[in-house]
Amino acid sequence: MVNPARGEIALEINGQSYALCLTLGGLAEFETWDDAPVSAARLLDALELLLRGGGNPLSRETLRDAELDIAHVATAIAQCFACVK
Numbered sequence: 868m869v870n871p872a873r874g875e876i877a878l879e880i881n882g883q884s885y886a887l888c889l890t891l892g893g894l895a896e897f898e899t900w901d902d903a904p905v906s907a908a909r910l911l912d913a914l915e916l917l918l919r920g921g922g923n924p925l926s927r928e929t930l931r932d933a934e935l936d937i938a939h940v941a942t943a944i945a946q947c948f949a950c951v952k
Contacts, residue, residue, distance in 0.1 A: 874950035878943040886921030
């Protein structure tokens, strides 16, 4: 169950729903990233960070092996940033 008041966004990974959340610590970490073009590796970095913020730390290996719909992942990441005001 996600908490929209906290800015949490739900994303299904391997048939299970997980909460993504952009925390202040996560935002600070994002700010340290270089301006490299968006890549699959960078999307996995963002997903890993947002899952950690939502209290659902999944390993990079788990995410790499997961069946992910890249459009849903990108949309969920964008929604996390849209919650920041």
